[in-house]
Each structure stands twice: as C-alpha cells, then as structure tokens.
Amino acid sequence: MKRMILLIILTLIFTAGCNQKSPDTKSFAQCLTGQGIKMYGASWCYHCKQQKAMFGQDWVLINYIECANPENAEKCKKAGIEAYPTWYINASTRVKGKLSFQKLSKLTGCKFE
Numbered sequence: 001m002k003r004m005i006l007l008i009i010l011t012l013i014f015t016a017g018c019n020q021k022s023p024d025t026k027s028f029a030q031c032l033t034g035q036g037i038k039m040y041g042a043s044w045c046y047h048c049k050q051q052k053a054m055f056g057q058d059w060v061l062i063n064y065i066e067c068a069n070p071e072n073a074e075k076c077k078k079a080g081i082e083a084y085p086t087w088y089i090n091a092s093t094r095v096k097g098k099l100s101f102q103k104l105s106k107l108t109g110c111k112f113e
Contacts, residue, residue, distance in 0.1 A: 023101065023112065023113065024112075024113055025054075025055050025056060025058040025101075026058045026061065027111075028058075028101065028104075028105070028110055028111070028112045029055055029058045029059070029061035029062050030061055031108070031110035031111070032062060032063070032104065032108060032110055033061055033062060033063045035108060035109075035110065036063070036090075037063065037087065037088065037089055037108055037110075038063040038064070038065055038087070038088040039051065039062055039063070039064050039065070039085050039086070039087050039088070040064075040065045040067055040076055040079060040081045040084065040085065040086045040087075040088065041064065041065070041066065041067065041084045041085040041086075042066065042067050042068040042084045043066060043068050044068060045084040045085065047084065047085055047097065047098040048084050048085045048098075050098050051085050051098045051099070052064075054101065065079075067081060067084065079094075080094065081094075082096070083096045083097070085097065085098060087099060087104070087107070089107050089108060093107065095107060
C-alpha cells in the first residue's frame with residue numbers, strides 16, 4: 001500500500017513538472033530584433049556563450065554582431081563597444097554584461113512569458 005501511494009505521489013510530481021509551460025524565447029527574440037536591438041559579443045567570451053545558451057535554438061533570431069570577426073571590427077568600434085556582451089538597446093542605451101530575460105524585457109518593452 002505504501003508503495004502504491006509513493007508511486008502515485010511520484011507520478012503526480014513528474015507529470016506536474018512536464019506540464020509546465022516553457023518560456024517563449026522565439027517571440028521574445030523576434031521582438032528584440034524587430035526593435036533593432038543588437039548584441040555585440042565575441043566567440044571566446046564566456047558570458048556571451050551563456051547569453052546565447054539562454055535563448056537556445058532561438059538565438060539565431062537575435063541580431064548579433066561578432067566583434068572577434070575582423071569584418072565587424074569597425075562596426076564594433078563605431079558602436080563604442082568596450083566589453084562583451086553589450087546589448088545595444090538604442091542610440092543612448094547600451095548595457096554591458098549578460099542580462100536576464102526579465103532585465104531585457106524591462107529595458108526593451110518586449111514581453112517575456
């Protein structure tokens with residue numbers, strides 16, 4: 001009887017975890033890109049890698065400038081990029097460092113759910 005109750009409890013816990021809605025990174029990434037928001041980074045940058053991983057497969061939707069690429073060096077210099085990652089929100093707002101979805105949402109107005 002105890003095994004049966006334990007099995008039921010474990011099943012409920014497992015199915016509750018499976019039914020949780022995952023965040024909609026696709027819509028969020030599309031909103032960021034649609035607003036002209038860019039992330040400047042470098043392939044060797046640890047925090048850039050973490051930021052990319054947060055978006056998973058939807059990272060490809062982000063407007064990303066790879067500053068370690070010699071073709072983009074002038075772009076990064078003109079944008080005043082001094083650290084990686086740097087999120088370019090608009091002409092007067094650049095934010096350095098890895099940002100949470102909530103922080104990006106607050107800065108940009110793009111909803112993250």
